[in-house]
Structure formats: C-alpha cells, structure tokens
Amino acid sequence: MTGLEAHGLSYSYGKKKALEDVSFSVSSGAFCALLGPNGAGKSTLFNLLTRLFVAPEGRIVIAGHDLRSNPRAALAELGIVFQQTTLDLDLTVQQNLNYFAALHGLSGRNARSRIDAALDQLDMRERAGEKARALNGGHRRRTEIARALLHDPSILLLDEPTVGLDAAARASITDYAHALAEQGKTILWATHLTDEVRSEDDLIVLHCAHVLAQGKARDIAGDQPLQDRFLAMTGEDA
C-alpha cells in the first residue's frame, strides 16, 4: 500500500520553474528523506503536498485520497511540521495544542487525552503550562511534532525540522522520527543534511526542480559515503 504519491507535479513562479514533472511515491510506514540543496524545490513541494498551493499539473494522493478531488479527507491524514515555527509564542504549549486540536474538530475529553498522550510521547508534559516563547528551539520543535501527531495522521511531513537546532536536539528529533516510522507512520523528511539519512531509509534526491534519484539510501550512495555521492550528483564541490 502506498502512503504518499506524487505524479507529474510541476510548479513555477513566473518564468522560474520550481518543480518540473516531479513524481515519486513513499510506501506506507517508510521513513523517506527528501534530500536537496537549498533552492532545490523542497519547500515548494511541501506547499503542494499540504495544499497551500495547487499545482496546475500533476496529481497528489495521500493515503489513498486524491488531494485535488478530496482535499479534506487527504488533509486529515497529514501531520505537518513546517520549516518555520508555527507556534503562537504568546500562548502556552497546552493552549497551542488545544487550538490545533480544535482546528481538527477535536474537543473535550478526547482532545485532552490526545494532548496528554502526545506530550508524554515527546517528554513535554511538564512544560505544558509554559509559554512557547520561553521554550528553546528543540522544545519548540518537539511541541510542533506533538501537535502534528494529535489527530493521529498516517503520514507525517517534516520540512527541514532540525534547522537551527544543536547537535543533541537534532539527533533526538531525527531518532524520534525514525521510531515513528517503525511504529507504522509514513514519514517524509525534507533536509539538506546527509547525516540525517540512514542507509536503510528511502531517499529522494531533488535538485533544480527535478528528481535526480529515488531508492534506498544505500543503493543511491553505492560505494561512497552518501555525502560525497550527493555532492557529486548536485554538482557542488565537496
């Protein structure tokens, strides 16, 4: 069963092509890294996958739901962590999660128990009453991941979620996302850092609006370290 499919996506900003005929699929329960240098088109792709933009060409299928013809069912299956923080910094962690739960129609006891469970999972329970502004970068990210999981989506999209984090927070969030995939969530993890990709992960390499390669990370890397292979593919100097 396929978790996430994209067929023939193209998108341009005026004359500049951000994506051209991009197709890929991510199997259900896989951790798939979307690797590309800055400006490759990753954020545009995320905007299309989350329906912030609609591609004039191509098709997106999320957990079996066509995003164009059935956007609400498709969006209900998506948990999203945007690159830029989307927490309301003046609200507490709990209030941020309450707000998001309500945007998904969850309220009352159901919302409370889901919020508690999500906070427990990410070790954020004791910070529930703190304002988002008081949290460090790592804790803000954890809050956002907890929030993205509240409605129990089958697919989690994370757009460069480790940007600006220190090494320990980066490792911990990367490990957690891999653990989620082992529990059956489909993960699409956009990054430009090869050390966040494990050899057994699925990998899509995006560069200059095109998919350059798709497969298991170890197969794409071949006999070289992934970092070297990636730099060679994208024409950047090591």
Place this chain on the structure above:
Amino acid sequence: MTAYLTSMRAIVLREALRFIHQRERFIAALVRPLVWLLVFAAGFRAALGLSIIPPYQTYITYETYIVPGLCGMILLFNGMQSSLSLVYDREMGSMKLLLTSPLPRGWLLFCKLLGSTAISILQVYAFLAIAAVFDIRMPAWGYVTALPALLVAGLMLGALGLLLSSFIKQLENFAGVMNFVIFPMFFLSSALYPLWKMAESSELLHDICAVNPFTHAVELIRFALYAELNPSALGWTLLAAAIFAAAALIGYDPARTRIGRRG
C-alpha cells in the same frame, strides 16, 4: 457539525487571547475615537450647524452626530488591524496551520472574521460607555438594537480587511492601506458630516460618499442607535460584505494564490 463549532470557538478564543495580550491595542483603539469625540467635536461644534435629519428628532450637538461615525471608525480600524494580523500570521507561518486544517477554508476564514468582529464590538461598547460618562447618550434601547448593526458593519469591514490581506504581500505595505483605504473611507463618508453638507461643497464628493460602503455602515449604526432600521443602509452594507467576502475567498483560493510562499 460539532467539528465546525469546535473550530469556531477555538478561533474566536484565540483572537480574544491575542487581544488580551495586546492591551495597548485596546487602549489605542479607544483613545482614537475619544480624541475625536472630546477634542475634535468640541472644537467643531460651533463651526458645523446641523439641521434635523433622520433619525434625529430634535437639534443635536455635533458630539452626538459623530458618535455613530466613531463607532464605525473603531470597526474600520479593527477590520484593517485584523488584516494586518493576518499578513503577520502569514509571515510568521501560523496562517499555514489554519489553511492546512481539513475543515473548509471558507469556514475557517469566516470564524477568523467573526472573532475579530466580536472584539471590535466589545471596543465599540467600551467607547459608548465612556461617551455616556461624558453625557453623550443614546436612547437606552438603542444600545441593544445597535448590536446587530455593529455585527453586520463589523463583518463587512472585516471582510474588506480579509480581502486586502490576501493581496498585501508584505507587512511593510500596510502603510499603503492606511493612506489608500482607511483615510479615504473615513473622510469620504457620513461619519463626520452629513451628506447634504458635503453636497453643498461638491456634488462629486457627495456622490463618492454616497457609494462608499462605510457611509452605509455608519448610517446603519446611526439609525440602530435610535432603535430604527435603515433598510437601504442594511442592504448596501450586506451587499458590500458579500462582495468583499467572495473576493477574499478567491484571494485565498490555493489554486490562485501563493499563500505560504514566504518561509
């Protein structure tokens, strides 16, 4: 249905919480019309003679005349302020959260509109209370019958703000809104002077005032404050609200816009 009501409650509550966190905004929103009422109107009282026009049945002071216009001013400024906060939300990314919710986008934007209008109305009542302290009073029933008029006028001006927010690309462009929307709308209306006065100076300006939806919003409030209905003002205000809301929906249609491009 519960999902719709749950989301409405949360969005309105969030607007309220944001408002509580920005007390300066509340004070600024009150000081502006109070300065007009207590300083400007006092100075102009002698300069402007007003005849008896509906809904007034006796001669009124200039202060009494401009109260509905100042109620409209609060709604106008708040409508634009909420447009500013929508652009801010978009720059900060929290708009993305709203727009990627599985509930219909039109509903979510309506809730946002309702939340900001509810807060505007609270400010209008705070303003009316202070005006009453200074002995500028409306008939007691007027305070009740004004509520639906304030709601309709507030939704119309909020929808205009929503529409503008879908076109304003960056926060910095907001000064343009001030110059090209707020000031012309306010001054080219019946808020500060009755339209017949304007006609004495210029027919053209009078005609512009007469088609300005803000004029109709102010007249709707003016009549409602005297427990009277002005059907044509209601009709024009509703029509303008429908047009602004429909255009805003088009502005926020993901197939047409690039909401979220930034960040």
